[in-house]
Amino acid sequence: MFTYIKLGYLEFVRNLKINLLIVIEIAAVLITAIFTVSSVRSQLRFYEPLSNYLNSKSLYIIPETLSNRVSYDKQLTSYEAIFEKIPEAESVCAQTSFSFNFTGNSMNVSIRGMGYPEEIVEGFKPLLEDGKWLSEVSQEDGVVNAVVTENYSNLEVGDELTAETESGEPITVRIVGKIKNSAAIFKKPSGDMSSYKADDFFPNYLINSDTQNEPYIIVAQEDIDRCGYYYYIDKCALIKLDDSTSDERVEEILSLAMSVGSGMNAESIGENTMDEVKTNLIFLLPIVVGVLLFTIVTTICMSAINAKKQLRSYGVYYICGSRWKQCVFISVFSSIVTAAIAAVLAALALFIGDKSGLLKNTVIEFGSWQLLACLAVVVLYLITAIIMPLAIIGRTNPREILKNNE
Numbered sequence: 140m141f142t143y144i145k146l147g148y149l150e151f152v153r154n155l156k157i158n159l160l161i162v163i164e165i166a167a168v169l170i171t172a173i174f175t176v177s178s179v180r181s182q183l184r185f186y187e188p189l190s191n192y193l194n195s196k197s198l199y200i201i202p203e204t205l206s207n208r209v210s211y212d213k214q215l216t217s218y219e220a221i222f223e224k225i226p227e228a229e230s231v232c233a234q235t236s237f238s239f240n241f242t243g244n245s246m247n248v249s250i251r252g253m254g255y256p257e258e259i260v261e262g263f264k265p266l267l268e269d270g271k272w273l274s275e276v277s278q279e280d281g282v283v284n285a286v287v288t289e290n291y292s293n294l295e296v297g298d299e300l301t302a303e304t305e306s307g308e309p310i311t312v313r314i315v316g317k318i319k320n321s322a323a324i325f326k327k328p329s330g331d332m333s334s335y336k337a338d339d340f341f342p343n344y345l346i347n348s349d350t351q352n353e354p355y356i357i358v359a360q361e362d363i364d365r366c367g368y369y370y371y372i373d374k375c376a377l378i379k380l381d382d383s384t385s386d387e388r389v390e391e392i393l394s395l396a397m398s399v400g401s402g403m404n405a406e407s408i409g410e411n412t413m414d415e416v417k418t419n420l421i422f423l424l425p426i427v428v429g430v431l432l433f434t435i436v437t438t439i440c441m442s443a444i445n446a447k448k449q450l451r452s453y454g455v456y457y458i459c460g461s462r463w464k465q466c467v468f469i470s471v472f473s474s475i476v477t478a479a480i481a482a483v484l485a486a487l488a489l490f491i492g493d494k495s496g497l498l499k500n501t502v503i504e505f506g507s508w509q510l511l512a513c514l515a516v517v518v519l520y521l522i523t524a525i526i527m528p529l530a531i532i533g534r535t536n537p538r539e540i541l542k543n544n545e
Contacts, residue, residue: 158477165481165520168434170488172512174503175430179423181502182416185323186337186409188262192232192377193337193409196384198393200402201327201374215399216371218360225392227384232256232377234325237363237370239312239356245300248292251353254360254370259325263341266323270296270316273359281309283362286316288324289346290354305367312356321345324357327375332403337412340375377405434516443527474524478517485513 186193202215215221221231235254255273264272267286276284283302287294294300300312318324321343328339346352363370380389389404396402489505492498 158473161477162481162484164437165478165516166484166488168437168516169481169485169513171430172434172516173485173489173505173509175427176509176512177501177503179420179427180504180506180508182419182423184502185263185341186412186416188258188325189232189337189340189377190409191230191258192379192405193412194406195379196382196389197377197379197405198389198396198402199332199335199405199408200376200378200396201400202372202376202396203374203400215376215396218372221372221376221378224395225378225380227380227388227392228378229381230379232258232379233360233372234259234327234375235360235363235370236373237368239300239302240305240368241300241302241312242309243301245302245312248294248300250287250290250292250294250356252363252368252370253326253355253357253373254363255325255357256360260359263325266319268317268319270314272316273357276315282311282313283358283366284315285312286318286357287314288318288344288355288357289320290356292354294356304365305369310366314356318344318357320347324355327373332401333407334411335403335408336415337408338415374400434519439523439527471521471524474521478520482513482517 192199200215215224218231218233222228233256237252237254239252241248260273264274265286270286273284273286278284294314294317296314296317298314300314301309302312303309323338323341324344325341326344328335328342330339344352346354378392380392384392393402393404489498489503492503
């Protein structure tokens, strides 16, 4: 086996110029595959964090805070109140509002607090101007990690504010990230409820002198609970019900929600979302098909050129005692070297693009689906690396090969 690996490497070096061109072509195919998969995946970017609520028996409610028509004992403005009044609720995904108890020099900081549930912290990442998202930093005792929007208090990444919990214990509020102005954030949607889609829960949030939008300091809901702060659900709550909940009971719960605000069936939001995704994917389909055809044609051509270039070597190996099958092994190992270098080149190009900021405002990312697409390209290339030599030399006399390639 080691001999085949060594000969495969030598074949790569022997045809270095053509192999370097093949490396560049494969790297281009890999990058194109990543771009294409990222474009398709971006259509589900806002759906996936909420998918547990939008494809099951769930409700979306807009609970009102204390008002003349809603008494305190009927409020649905906290997680505790929802679970108490709706026993069928399995989980709740809500955007909450609260205020930090700033102390010392931090008392002059004026910024509204916003709490995100675990589903949003782990499943969504807004575009950042600087720093990291909440899910990317570790938790420390006595420290609350926070991300800020554009703000008038000049808060930046690395700033630390002093505050205290509801019980009076001192804590440090550490700014770990700053959201790009006008980036999408998880917030109550606006407009006609009947046409809500998942992306309506992630509006682009612009803060400047021409807008009425407030700046926010965003933390995980678990940190709000840890500090014991009073909070309220800010007109945005998705409630997943037990699957065994009857339709009649769902209507009763919806009536309860309507009595303290407004609400609707969340499944219709999921349906609206998927209709939009399907429409967008239809526009992307020609691109996907084009990339697929480009990949197939490119890999076949590259393997054919590579096999043709190695014909004389195959003839020598055959005369020296190797069979055609063994020659194919050498070709495969040569192709593995080519594919490995191409993968490194593609990764380097993406790394440079990311660090230089070229990919900052794009949907390009590298995850499990992009990895599968790259593996598919490499496997296709290796399969053709097996088939093409057999197709070209399988029925050819080695003496003819040597004679024609003198």
